[in-house]
Amino acid sequence: MTRALAGARAAALPRRLLLRGLLPVLALLLLALLSLATGRYGVPPGDILAVLGGKLLGLPSGVDATAQTVILQVRLPRVAGALVVGAGLAAAGATYQGLFRNPLVSPDILGVSAGASLGAVAGIFLSLPVAAIQGLAFLGGLGAVAIVYGVGAAVRRHDPVLTLVLAGVAVGAVLGAAISLLKVLADPYNQLPAITYWLLGSLSAVSLPDIGAILPAILIGLAPLVLLRWRMNLMSLGEEEARALGVETRLLRPLFVAAATLVTAAAVSVTGVIGWIGLIVPHVARLLVGPDFRRLLPASLMLGAGYLLAVDLVARTIAPIEVPLGILTALIGAPFFLWLLATARRGWS
Amino acid sequence: MRGEPLLRVEDLAFGYGARIVGAGVGFAVFPGEVLCLLGPNGCGKTTLFKTLLGLLPARAGRVLVEGESVARWPRARLARTIAYVPQAHAALFPFSVREVVLMGRASRMRPFASPGRADHAAAEAALAALGIGHLAERVYTEISGGERQLALIARALAGEPRLLVMDEPTASLDFGNQARVLGQIRRLSARGLGVVLSTHDPGHAFLCADRVALLREGALAGLGAPAEILTPESLERLYGVPVAVVPLGGGAGTVCTPRLP
Numbered sequence: 001m002t003r004a005l006a007g008a009r010a011a012a013l014p015r016r017l018l019l020r021g022l023l024p025v026l027a028l029l030l031l032a033l034l035s036l037a038t039g040r041y042g043v044p045p046g047d048i049l050a051v052l053g054g055k056l057l058g059l060p061s062g063v064d065a066t067a068q069t070v071i072l073q074v075r076l077p078r079v080a081g082a083l084v085v086g087a088g089l090a091a092a093g094a095t096y097q098g099l100f101r102n103p104l105v106s107p108d109i110l111g112v113s114a115g116a117s118l119g120a121v122a123g124i125f126l127s128l129p130v131a132a133i134q135g136l137a138f139l140g141g142l143g144a145v146a147i148v149y150g151v152g153a154a155v156r157r158h159d160p161v162l163t164l165v166l167a168g169v170a171v172g173a174v175l176g177a178a179i180s181l182l183k184v185l186a187d188p189y190n191q192l193p194a195i196t197y198w199l200l201g202s203l204s205a206v207s208l209p210d211i212g213a214i215l216p217a218i219l220i221g222l223a224p225l226v227l228l229r230w231r232m233n234l235m236s237l238g239e240e241e242a243r244a245l246g247v248e249t250r251l252l253r254p255l256f257v258a259a260a261t262l263v264t265a266a267a268v269s270v271t272g273v274i275g276w277i278g279l280i281v282p283h284v285a286r287l288l289v290g291p292d293f294r295r296l297l298p299a300s301l302m303l304g305a306g307y308l309l310a311v312d313l314v315a316r317t318i319a320p321i322e323v324p325l326g327i328l329t330a331l332i333g334a335p336f337f338l339w340l341l342a343t344a345r346r347g348w349s
Numbered sequence: 350m351r352g353e354p355l356l357r358v359e360d361l362a363f364g365y366g367a368r369i370v371g372a373g374v375g376f377a378v379f380p381g382e383v384l385c386l387l388g389p390n391g392c393g394k395t396t397l398f399k400t401l402l403g404l405l406p407a408r409a410g411r412v413l414v415e416g417e418s419v420a421r422w423p424r425a426r427l428a429r430t431i432a433y434v435p436q437a438h439a440a441l442f443p444f445s446v447r448e449v450v451l452m453g454r455a456s457r458m459r460p461f462a463s464p465g466r467a468d469h470a471a472a473e474a475a476l477a478a479l480g481i482g483h484l485a486e487r488v489y490t491e492i493s494g495g496e497r498q499l500a501l502i503a504r505a506l507a508g509e510p511r512l513l514v515m516d517e518p519t520a521s522l523d524f525g526n527q528a529r530v531l532g533q534i535r536r537l538s539a540r541g542l543g544v545v546l547s548t549h550d551p552g553h554a555f556l557c558a559d560r561v562a563l564l565r566e567g568a569l570a571g572l573g574a575p576a577e578i579l580t581p582e583s584l585e586r587l588y589g590v591p592v593a594v595v596p597l598g599g600g601a602g603t604v605c606t607p608r609l610p
Contacts, residue, residue, distance in 0.1 A: 101441050156366075230463040234452050236442055241435060244402050245508070246428030246456025291442035294463060 020289075024302045031306055032083070035313045036075050043067045052076075078316075081206035081270065082309040086277060088218045088267040090304025092260040093278025094285065094296050095225055098236040099256050100161055103286075106279035107264040110168040110257065113275075114175035115144020116268045117199055121182045124194050133198075134210070134269045138217075141265030147171055149257060160239060160253075200324030201274035203312050214266040221262035224255055225297060232256065232293035274308070274325045276333030281307055283340055353416050354379050355543040356401070356431070356512055362409035363393065363400035363567075369408055370396040371567025378512065378543040383534060385558035385575075386547040389588055393567040394547045398514055401545070403427045414511070428456035432505035434515040437497040437522070440489050446500045447485040450475055453507030468507075475506040479533055495526030502533060513537065515546035519553060531557045551579050551592070551605040563587050579605065 036048045047063045051071050054061030061068065092107040100109065108114070119140025123133030148171045152164040179199075186192045225232070234242045235252060242249045268274065285299035308325075311332065315323045354377035362372035371393040378384050388394050399405045401412055403419060411418050414430050422430075432453070440449070453475070454468040464472075476482045479499045484492060489500060498518055505513055518534070519527040527550075534557050538544050548554065554561045554575050561578045563571040565587055571578045584592040584605065591608040 098442070103441070227461045230458075231455070231460060233444070233448070234455055237440070237452070240399075240404055241433070243404055243424060244428060244433035244435075245452060245504075246425040248424050286442070291444050292448055 020295075024299075024306075028083075028302060028306050028309075031309050031313075032079050035079050035082075035309055036071055038313060038317060039070070039075065041066070041070045043071060047071075077206050077208045077211065078203045078312060079309065080208065080211050081203045082312045083305040084211055084215065084218060085203070085267040085271050085274070086281075086308025087301040087305040088222070088263040089274065089277040090281035090285070090300040090307070091222060091225060091297060092264045092267075093304075094282035094293070094300040095232065095256055095260040096278070097282050098232050098291075098293060098296075099253065099260075100165060101236055101238060103283060104279070105165075106275070107260060108172075108273075108275070108278070109165060110148045110261065111144035111172045111175060112141040112261050112264045113268055113273045114172045114179070116141035116265055117273055118144075118175045118179050118182075120198050120269075120272065121179050121186075121195050124191055124198065125182045125186050127191070130205070134213075138214075138265050138269035141268065142261060144171060144175060145257065145261045145265075149254065197324060198272040200326035201268075201272040201329075202315075202322065202324055203271055203308075204316070204322055206270050210270045214270055217266035218263050221259045221266070224259045228252065228256075229294045229297050232297075233291070236291070271325070274329055276329040276337075277304055277308060280329075280333045280337060283337075287340075355382075355415065356545070357413040357416070358401070358410070359413065360410035361397075361400065361407055361412065363396050363405060364408050365396065365405065369567070371564070372409065374564070374567075374569050375410070376562055376569070376572055378545055380511070380543055381538050381541045382559045383538045383544040383546070383557055385554040385561045386545065386564055387549075387551060387554060387561055387579075387587065388547075388564035392564045394564055395516060397564065398433075398516055398545075398547065401514055402431060402433050425456040428510075429508060430510060431512045431514055432508050432510035434498075434501050434505045434513055434518060436517055436520050437494045437501060443488045443490045445485065446481070446487050446489050446492065446496075446503075447472060447476070449489045449500055450485075450503045450507050453504035456508050471509060472503075472507045475503040478506060478537075479503045493526075495522050495529065498522060498526070498530055499533070502530070502537075506537070510542070512543040512545065515544065517547050517549065519548055519550065527553070528556075551584055551594075552603070554579060555603040555605070576603070579603075 033045055033048060037043050037045050047067055048071055050061040051063050051068050055072060089107060096105045096107055096109055097103055116137040119136035119138070120133050123136040128136070148164065148167045151167040151171065152160065155163050183192060183195055186195055231247060231252060234245055234247045235249065235256065237245070239249055264278070281304045282296065282300050285296055285303050289295040289299045311325060311328050315325055315328050356378040359375050361374045362369055364370040374397065376384065386394055396405065400407055403422070403424070407420065411420070413419070419427055450472040451464045451468060454464055454471060458464065458468065473482070476485055479502055481496065481499050481503060484496055484500065489497065492500070518530050522530060531553060534544055534546065558575055560573060561575050562569055563578060563583060570587060571583055579594060581592050581594050584594065590610055593606050593608060595604045597604060
């Protein structure tokens with residue numbers, strides 16, 4: 001019987017691989033191609049392939065120079081940025097939701113976005129160069145979570161997870177106050193619009209070197225999530241049960257928090273705060289593939305990448321001016337979230 | 350008498366942080382033996398269990414497995430030896446019963462590993478041993494409380510432990526499921542497993558335990574065979590209400606029932 005079962009599994013493998021692996025990748029590539037082709041300056045998909053292929057092989061593509069510039073300098077960084085940031089935020093959200101055993105949790109729960117925002121707003125307020133603003137945002141995100149984790153560890157009287165969340169709320173409130181203060185003090189003509197824009201998130205200013213700069217941090221953050229993907233399931237049982245099952249939660253919990261924080265801080269440092277992706281996408285992924293983190297993580301990565309790509313496409317085509325991403329993700333995310341709450345049977349219980 | 354006990358607890362004090370809940374507790378559990386812990390709410394049963402499982406450090410005294418103190422054991426080694434069966438709870442995420450049972454293998458797997466062939470085989474064996482193989486593909490959050498309790502016992506068994514620690518395994522189960530779980534506990538002990546469980550029903554101790562321990566205000570108030578220890582007098586001292594203990598004819602068991610105050 002076991003052998004028959006193994007045989008049936010082997011036969012089902014190619015079909016499953018196609019359905020779960022190949023199709024999503026193909027859909028993502030098509031969406032990327034569509035995003036590269038669409039915009040004020042339309043470029044036929046064939047020309048895009050010619051430009052990209054020519055760039056990779058170092059050959060002249062025969063496509064006119066304007067189209068080349070639009071594709072390589074304007075749209076390619078956006079598409080790459082959307083893929084990397086969307087995937088990272090969704091993976092961080094899936095991790096936090098499992099870790100905190102709460103499907104309402106987003107990567108912002110420990111203050112990473114608030115810390116990154118304060119860093120960026122301070123950088124804009126001091127009129128620092130872009131790279132310094134991004135660096136401050138990154139460090140601000142990591143610093144805020146370090147403070148929250150330190151406070152949580154110092155207060156050992158209560159459930160460690162609850163303490164962390166409450167410390168996150170408190171620290172987030174302080175950071176929010178500091179951001180508001182800087183907004184009041186900022187120059188209303190030069191600085192305030194930049195601050196507002198940053199707080200709503202945008203891919204319009206992302207360059208390929210930016211992505212190169214955050215990619216190492218995102219990959220380093222994703223590595224423990226990938227390696228410990230099965231153990232992550234046990235973390236969602238709660239501290240005590242996971243420990244009773246032999247899991248060194250006192251090692252793994254800070255490791256998972258650090259990994260997800262690193263990914264989130266790196267992502268928001270170049271795009272500004274983009275809410276809702278880390279909350280919604282893991283839900284959808286869970287509905288599609290179930291709660292097992294071994295499937296949930298890749299599904300979240302793919303869906304997050306695709307979702308942000310699609311939202312960004314809408315953001316830059318729907319109106320004569322670009323709509324900030326944070327506005328769109330909230331407008332799409334919140335009703336969808338309510339719909340999930342009302343209808344989902346298997347999302348959570 | 351029967352060689353080295355599986356678990357020996359010596360002069361154990363237990364509690365949270367600076368607060369000592371109980372002290373001076375000592376008992377032993379041999380392979381194949383079921384020890385049932387009885388005591389009123391707040392007597393320290395759960396704290397004692399957490400200390401046995403190494404989730405809380407012993408405040409004094411020792412917990413020994415086959416003569417060796419577990420104080421410095423790594424978590425995985427402790428979990429491989431002593432498995433915990435929590436009360437049937439509603440898990441948050443909709444894992445399948447098979448996925449839940451597979452989690453019992455964590456203590457036998459390397460950190461970066463996913464369950465392999467041997468782990469799947471152990472999970473199937475545990476499901477079969479509890480007669481819930483048909484639930485494997487069901488969603489844990491959608492099965493009944495009794496089925497969940499059986500799934501949690503299967504999860505503990507999947508880790509191939511020597512001893513089970515069960516926190517009120519019959520709590521919140523209906524009459525029939527209580528009997529089914531107690532029957533499973535007997536079957537498991539017949540396979541050589543040691544079992545420590547807590548219950549609020551002295552009748553359950555008569556049904557499944559080889560020995561009972563009475564815990565009152567953090568101290569042992571009795572330890573021995575159910576028929577010796579569970580007398581109307583001792584139960585009244587323990588729970589503060591008059592209790593009738595009535596042996597049924599023909600060796601059909603013993604009934605404990607309170608007299609309403």
